[in-house]
Amino acid sequence: MAPKKGIAFPGAFDYTVYPLEGFWTLPVGHREGPLDKDFLQYKIMIKQPSFVTSEIFEQALELAHEKVDPQLLTQLKFETIDEGLVAMILHTGAFDDEPVSFAKLADFIEASGYQRTSMDHKEIYISDFRKVAEAKRKTILRVGIEKKK
Numbered sequence: 001m002a003p004k005k006g007i008a009f010p011g012a013f014d015y016t017v018y019p020l021e022g023f024w025t026l027p028v029g030h031r032e033g034p035l036d037k038d039f040l041q042y043k044i045m046i047k048q049p050s051f052v053t054s055e056i057f058e059q060a061l062e063l064a065h066e067k068v069d070p071q072l073l074t075q076l077k078f079e080t081i082d083e084g085l086v087a088m089i090l091h092t093g094a095f096d097d098e099p100v101s102f103a104k105l106a107d108f109i110e111a112s113g114y115q116r117t118s119m120d121h122k123e124i125y126i127s128d129f130r131k132v133a134e135a136k137r138k139t140i141l142r143v144g145i146e147k148k149k
Contacts, residue, residue: 011051018047088142
């Protein structure tokens with residue numbers, strides 16, 4: 001929206017906003033047995049186009065001060081994340097049905113001679129869960145992997 005307001009960022013170009021993403025994990029001591037959602041820890045993020053730098057991020061924060069509660073702005077961070085080697089699967093359906101897709105992904109990883117590097121995972125929400133029926137939601141499930149030793 002910056003160009004519509006006469007604000008030019010170096011190298012900026014028109015783009016479609018990337019989908020919402022989330023890193024999900026459980027603390028040590030809660031990773032065995034049935035999933036207890038009360039203990040899930042997460043980080044929610046949106047990928048940024050290549051022209052966005054930490055300087056542009058800081059400038060955008062300043063511009064947002066007029067419209068966003070400053071307390072909320074303190075929770076925002078600009079990070080570069082290197083996920084390394086990953087395996088992923090497209091899950092269609094309810095979030096509660098993800099274990100079926102994770103099982104298929106685990107079979108693929110095993111058959112390919114790899115293993116997961118952790119039980120943490122990333123979800124990329126292709127569908128807007130507020131607008132798409134639960135049975136039709138599309139979510140990419142992604143996990144870190146390494147070649148079996």
